[in-house]
Amino acid sequence: MATTDIAISYSGNSVLTQKSGIQQLVLSHQAELTEINNVPCFFWGNLTDPLTSAKCLMTLSKVVRSSFGPIPPSLRDPIVSAGTDQIRFEGFSSCNGVYARLDLLEDAIDGEFLASGTTNVDFNEPMLNALNAVKKTEKMILGVGSKEVSISTSKGKIVEKKVRLPERWIKGLTSVQLYLAGMEQRFNLNKVQVVQLFQSIPKGATKGTFYLSQRANRFVLTPVASQGAVRIGGIQRLRLLEGILPYIDNLTVYQELDGESSSFVADFKTMRMTLSLSPDSFRGFSGEGNVLENMVQDVPDEWVLGVNSLLNSNxxxxxxxxxxxxxxxxxxxxxxxxxxxxxxxxxYDLHNSQHYYRRLPFKMERILALNPRLKNAKKLVATQGVEILKDTEGYIEARVAGSDVKHTVILQGEQSRCTCDWFTNHQGKRGLCKHILAVKMLSN
Incomplete structure (x- = not known):
């Protein structure tokens, strides 16, 4: 299916400039939502650890510019959520198989939150080059927005910059949170163990799956599965964290309950960096489809508006x-x-094992439209393509129209299965097929 990218227009460039010996980092923002665009600035203040902050932002930029699948790498601007005394940056690799988030906690920032919200931000090359040159002794001011500092080129002109946000990126951001919520902590590595682990990662592009396990006081990687080991698909993707290794105090490893996806949370005391990996390099979070079952029942608008009025970003x-x-x-x-x-x-915050509120800078109806399986399921229901054969307590059997044949769907307790090719090939690991979704819609 052809995808339609979303054009985002920035009123100016993100810049990092030096004035009176102080580094000033100002991130230009833009969104589909008028209320966000009308906010001149979300946050303005000092970063208490500018060097580590800069290294983490550079790591985030490496993630959004990387690709480990057939999709070529291209710069994708991350989003930032400001509010509740912290700032979160989030982004995806171009292949959508790697998710990264930088949490600047309360002690990492010293400034004023002028508004609470989430927006898309501009990470351009000059700003990244300036971040790479930040020194430990420098003072750096972060501004999310433009505030009173003019955003311009060296000639003083305001530059209109357009970027393209892919639909896969939005779909991945909505679905990866469900994977994080299903993870549990497995290992905690100290500074020395972290360095030893990364020294053991095979050089170059390595095919196959590796498993992380603990032997005495050391953590090792092996291609052979063992009890209690953490599965890591596409092990070379872990190298995205190499630029921040000298600054990590400890690294916590999480694994999804079914042993598929994994996450690595690097702690720096005042900030945390999360790197989450899809099951394999060729599988992006956006294509997993775990989000679909939760969208079978529409969320009433008044619920969304009620939550929106109660909670601040983060x-x-x-x-x-x-x-x-x-x-x-x-x-x-x-x-x-x-x-x-x-x-x-x-x-979802793995460290606190709790959800946090944020609002994407996109219209919500767009997200629903990005799920063809959900749309096709609704079409099956609307065209009476679902025939319920048996409906008893805890068991439903139905016949659902397919392209050329009719498929049998069985819902039994928490389990569901279908005779279609999608279910046969993926066995529920990449979300529900449209036939099961349609039956669930009728049975709810």
């Missing part, structure tokens, strides 16, 4: 507390949590 999302305070049934809140994550309003 505020922790506590469904239990919200249920009690606003007299919402716990099961309803569980459904809302999954649905909000599915449309990109919730991210």
């Amino acid at each position: 505020e922790m999302f506590d469904p239990t507390l919200l249920s009690i305070e606003h007299d919402v049934d716990f099961s309803t809140m569980d459904s809302l949590t999954a649905s909000l994550s599915s449309v990109g309003l919730l991210g």
Whole structure:
């Protein structure tokens, strides 16, 4: 299916300039949402550890400019969420198989939050070159937006810059959070163990899967699976973190419960860097389809507006507390949590094992339109392409129209299966097929 990129126009370039010995980093922003574009600046203040911050931002830029699949690498601008005394930068590799997030915590920043929100930001080459030259003794000011500092070229002109945001990028950002929420902590490595681990990564492009396991006080990589080992597909992707190795205090490793995706959270005391890897280099987060089941039931607009009025960007999302305070049934809140994550309003913090609120700088109806399987499932329901053969407690059997044949769908407890090629090839690991989705729509 052909994809339509989204044109984003910046009013100026992101710049890092030096004035009176102080580095001033100003990130130009733009979004589809008028209320975001009308905000001149989200944050303005000092970075307490400019060198480590600059190295982490450079690592994030390496991720968004990399590709480990058939899609050629190209610069993709990350998004930034400012609010609740912290700033989060997020981005994807061009192949969508690597997700990175930099969390600047309260002690990493010393300034004023003028507004709370999430926006797309411009990471251009001159700004990245300037970041690469930042020294430990320098003072650096971060501005998310333009505020009162003019954003211009060296000639003083405001430059209109256009970039293209791919639909895969948006789909990946909404689905990766569900993977993070399904991960559990497996290992914690100190500074020495981190260095030893990266020294053991095979050189060059390595095919196949590796497994990370602990032997005594050392962590080793091996192509042979063992009990308790963490599966890492596309091991060379871990090298994206090499630029920040000297600054890492400890590294926590997480694994998805089914042993597919993995995440690595580097801690720097005042900030954290998360690198999440899809199961393999050729599999992007956007194509996994785990988000679809949570979108079977539409989220009422009043729920979304209610959450939007209650929470600020980066505020922790506590469904239990919200249920009690606003007299919402716990099961309803569980459904809302999954649905909000599915449309990109919730991210997930592995360190705190909790969702946080943020709003993507895109119109929400766009995200729903990016899921062809969901649209096709709705079409099957609308055209009466689903025939329920048996519906008893905990068991549903249905016949669903396919391209040339009719497929049999069985829902039994939490399990579902279909006779179509999609299910046969992926066995549910890449999301539900349109036939199962259609039956679930009718049974809800």
